[in-house]
Amino acid sequence: MSTGELVGSYIVPVHPHTVLAADQNEGWARLRDAFGEAAQRIKDSEADLLIIYSTTWPSIIGHQIIADPNPEWVMVDHDFHDLGSIPYSFNIDEQFAHAWNKANQKRGLKSRTVAYHGFPIDVGSVVALKLLNPDNAIPAVIVSSNVYANRAETTVLSKACMDVVRATGRKAVAVTAMSLSNRMFTKHIDPKDDKIHSLKDDEWNRKILEFLSEGRLEDVGQLSRTIHQQIRVNKVVAFKPMWWLSGMNQNRNNLTGEVLAYEAVHGAGAAVVHLDPAESGAGDKEYDEDDVEYFAGERNVLDAQETVDDVSEEASKLRSVETNGPELWEPTDKGESVNSQAAPKPVGAYPHARRVGDLLYLSGVGPRQPGTNAIPGGPIHDSDGVALDYDIKAQTHAVVENITRILEEAGGSIEDVLDVTSFLVDMDRDFKGYNEVWAETLGHVGPTRTTLAIRALPTPIAVEMKVIAKAPSLE
Amino acid sequence: MGLPMSKGEIVAGCLAPHPPHLVYAENPEQNEPTAEGGWEQLRWGYERLRASLADVEYDAIVLLSPHWQTYIGTHFLGLPSFKSLSVDPVFPNLFRYHYDLNIDVELSRQIHDRAHEAGLAVKMMENPDFRVDYGTITTGHMFNPAWDKPLVVVSSNRSRDYYSVEVMQEMMMELGRVTREAILASGKKVVVLASNSLSHRHFTTESAIPEDMSKEHITSHAMHLWDMRMIEYFRSGQAQRILDEMPEFTEQAIAESDGGGLSWLLSTLDIPKYPGILHGYGTIIGTGNAIVEWPERLHTEASE
Numbered sequence: 001m002s003t004g005e006l007v008g009s010y011i012v013p014v015h016p017h018t019v020l021a022a023d024q025n026e027g028w029a030r031l032r033d034a035f036g037e038a039a040q041r042i043k044d045s046e047a048d049l050l051i052i053y054s055t056t057w058p059s060i061i062g063h064q065i066i067a068d069p070n071p072e073w074v075m076v077d078h079d080f081h082d083l084g085s086i087p088y089s090f091n092i093d094e095q096f097a098h099a100w101n102k103a104n105q106k107r108g109l110k111s112r113t114v115a116y117h118g119f120p121i122d123v124g125s126v127v128a129l130k131l132l133n134p135d136n137a138i139p140a141v142i143v144s145s146n147v148y149a150n151r152a153e154t155t156v157l158s159k160a161c162m163d164v165v166r167a168t169g170r171k172a173v174a175v176t177a178m179s180l181s182n183r184m185f186t187k188h189i190d191p192k193d194d195k196i197h198s199l200k201d202d203e204w205n206r207k208i209l210e211f212l213s214e215g216r217l218e219d220v221g222q223l224s225r226t227i228h229q230q231i232r233v234n235k236v237v238a239f240k241p242m243w244w245l246s247g248m249n250q251n252r253n254n255l256t257g258e259v260l261a262y263e264a265v266h267g268a269g270a271a272v273v274h275l276d277p278a279e280s281g282a283g284d285k286e287y288d289e290d291d292v293e294y295f296a297g298e299r300n301v302l303d304a305q306e307t308v309d310d311v312s313e314e315a316s317k318l319r320s321v322e323t324n325g326p327e328l329w330e331p332t333d334k335g336e337s338v339n340s341q342a343a344p345k346p347v348g349a350y351p352h353a354r355r356v357g358d359l360l361y362l363s364g365v366g367p368r369q370p371g372t373n374a375i376p377g378g379p380i381h382d383s384d385g386v387a388l389d390y391d392i393k394a395q396t397h398a399v400v401e402n403i404t405r406i407l408e409e410a411g412g413s414i415e416d417v418l419d420v421t422s423f424l425v426d427m428d429r430d431f432k433g434y435n436e437v438w439a440e441t442l443g444h445v446g447p448t449r450t451t452l453a454i455r456a457l458p459t460p461i462a463v464e465m466k467v468i469a470k471a472p473s474l475e
Numbered sequence: 476m477g478l479p480m481s482k483g484e485i486v487a488g489c490l491a492p493h494p495p496h497l498v499y500a501e502n503p504e505q506n507e508p509t510a511e512g513g514w515e516q517l518r519w520g521y522e523r524l525r526a527s528l529a530d531v532e533y534d535a536i537v538l539l540s541p542h543w544q545t546y547i548g549t550h551f552l553g554l555p556s557f558k559s560l561s562v563d564p565v566f567p568n569l570f571r572y573h574y575d576l577n578i579d580v581e582l583s584r585q586i587h588d589r590a591h592e593a594g595l596a597v598k599m600m601e602n603p604d605f606r607v608d609y610g611t612i613t614t615g616h617m618f619n620p621a622w623d624k625p626l627v628v629v630s631s632n633r634s635r636d637y638y639s640v641e642v643m644q645e646m647m648m649e650l651g652r653v654t655r656e657a658i659l660a661s662g663k664k665v666v667v668l669a670s671n672s673l674s675h676r677h678f679t680t681e682s683a684i685p686e687d688m689s690k691e692h693i694t695s696h697a698m699h700l701w702d703m704r705m706i707e708y709f710r711s712g713q714a715q716r717i718l719d720e721m722p723e724f725t726e727q728a729i730a731e732s733d734g735g736g737l738s739w740l741l742s743t744l745d746i747p748k749y750p751g752i753l754h755g756y757g758t759i760i761g762t763g764n765a766i767v768e769w770p771e772r773l774h775t776e777a778s779e
């Protein structure tokens with residue numbers, strides 16, 4: 001099976017000058033040339049998909065993804081209409097758009113596709129696709145920038161996108177259409193007088209570009225809010241594109257970065273930057289924000305009668321227990337350990353699994369969700385130790401899913417399970433539900449089983465399983 | 476100033492919000508999607524506004540929409556007509572409208588020129604491929620579905636984003652003053668429309684049937700309180716207090732007055748001390764919207 005991957009990332013400016021007026025200013029011409037260089041690199045990388053995150057397409061109802069296979073119209077900029085019109089006809093990967101939309105919803109995001117005749121593709125996307133993909137050889141997708149989305153939502157958007165890139169085996173290029181400092185001159189200027197609006201904006205832009213040229217994308221992502229306060233006109237509520245792009249790159253800080261051009265466009269900071277996934281020397285992270293796998297959403301505003309305690313089933317499944325349990329550890333990595341990003345982090349110094357000869361020994365697996373650490377079915381008590389109602393069947397299902405993820409990471413499957421020791425904290429209450437889920441899942445596989453009642457588990461969960469499985473062959 | 480006979484006049488100034496949901500719910504033939512009604516309180520409000528002005532003669536509509544956003548000064552549509560399809564980039568499921576509208580280019584240019592003389596950055600928009608924004612079209616349609624009056628369409632300068640609400644308001648007060656002067660000097664009778672919502676915090680979800688009114692309500696109590704406070708000022712002739720509280724209102728209610736329309740409108744009306752007529756109030760995906768009219772007869776009575 002081919003595995004999809006990101007073969008490159010680009011940051012490109014949004015204004016129409018590079019398409020319509022590159023001859024009027026030397027800086028604009030250099031930007032245009034840099035676009036040309038980026039286009040050549042994308043071609044050379046044999047990319048088969050361009051993914052555009054555009055800051056000039058704001059949305060309110062979640063994120064929107066263009067799914068019209070051939071959007072055509074004539075774009076005129078709201079401010080720079082006197083530079084002329086840009087007719088466009090693009091090649092959109094409709095299937096990818098729909099798959100991404102579904103993947104967003106799976107991860108808790110509000111999302112929809114857009115395929116209407118005459119839909120106005122935004123200026124940033126039009127400029128990017130015109131110059132990065134002039135002959136439409138590479139199919140593209142375009143996603144909006146939600147005005148209310150913050151880091152969690154934007155990060156999850158990138159993860160959902162990469163779910164589809166991997167599942168469909170694509171060689172994708174991620175593009176953020178954005179300005180750095182976005183403060184333009186508020187008066188008409190002669191093109192030859194163009195420069196960055198202020199020294200302070202210029203200094204911030206250069207700092208951002210220094211980080212990017214060192215491949216420190218996640219650092220720029222973590223500075224997003226500061227950058228927004230310093231050099232961004234408050235068009236939207238945050239400087240989001242670097243959150244998305246960093247998420248697309250697994251929040252890495254050791255990419256290979258190169259600034260292909262940095263110029264002013266009517267005062268705004270315009271840069272063409274290439275970030276290659278090849279590792280470079282930097283890579284140090286001074287601090288980390290929480291990683292997020294699923295979006296838990298806003299309060300359910302459409303149903304006014306619901307109280308905070310009476311949240312939807314989905315939300316209750318994802319009830320977080322971040323402050324309710326022991327410290328989490330990175331899985332240890334010795335000998336033939338098998339560890340999975342897709343499984344919850346350990347609560348001590350041990351790996352997810354270890355191979356011994358033909359057998360795979362798994363550490364005890366509970367229902368906690370990787371990333372969010374949420375407990376499907378809800379925790380058994382709150383952080384004060386007050387007992388809560390929980391769903392043993394949802395918890396048992398989640399345990400089996402986590403076991404599946406670890407075995408798949410090792411190259412095997414749930415079919416390989418040989419022996420299971422199950423631990424329940426409340427045999428009287430939970431055995432029946434646990435046993436039903438067992439019958440539907442592992443029961444079909446047919447491992448031997450022992451079920452024990454114990455007083456407690458280290459996190460507020462009701463069930464854990466200790467698994468021995470056949471190790472997949474090493475060929 | 477010219478002779479009284481040739482003097483132009485603002486026959487009414489109105490706050491006339493533009494969520495595309497209103498056009499969607501009306502099911503006009505120009506709009507592609509169809510609805511089972513919805514947002515009736517506001518649509519009845521527009522009906523009352525239209526009835527209120529049914530017997531008033533006027534020549535043109537001057538309209539400022541926050542969805543033609545310009546960062547380099549204020550722009551004016553500068554060609555005699557525009558005809559195309561307007562698709563709302565945010566609610567394309569609700570608004571795909573085939574428009575065909577006429578511009579009073581002469582009056583546009585007169586306002587443009589006076590604004591330029593007053594030192595404001597201005598530009599005429601003369602690119603025939605330009606697509607008119609959905610805010611202009613929604614307010615234009617709801618106010619005058621027959622489209623039988625020429626428009627002057629003014630862009631929303633985003634000076635609030637660049638500087639502050641205070642600077643935005645200063646610029647919009649100036650633009651309002653020169654708009655009024657240009658209208659009076661033109662000899663034309665004109666209706667002035669500010670196209671904006673009041674509190675402007677949206678839901679980020681939409682129900683399966685967008686017009687399901689059992690899901691419609693204000694996003695929060697704080698937003699409601701701000702909207703009611705503004706409406707109280709509208710109805711009691713306290714425009715100056717609206718202007719005084721504009722910074723707090725715009726920031727705390729995330730109000731769409733950030734686009735400058737409301738400040739500009741009150742300035743074109745000489746900051747009315749007489750009550751405005753509230754024709755309707757309602758929420759649209761959580762945002763607060765009021766339809767308010769300040770008729771010329773009350774202006775005249777107040778100045779006598």
Ligand SMILES: [Fe+2]
Nearest residue numbers: 494541610731
């Ligand atoms: Fe609006």
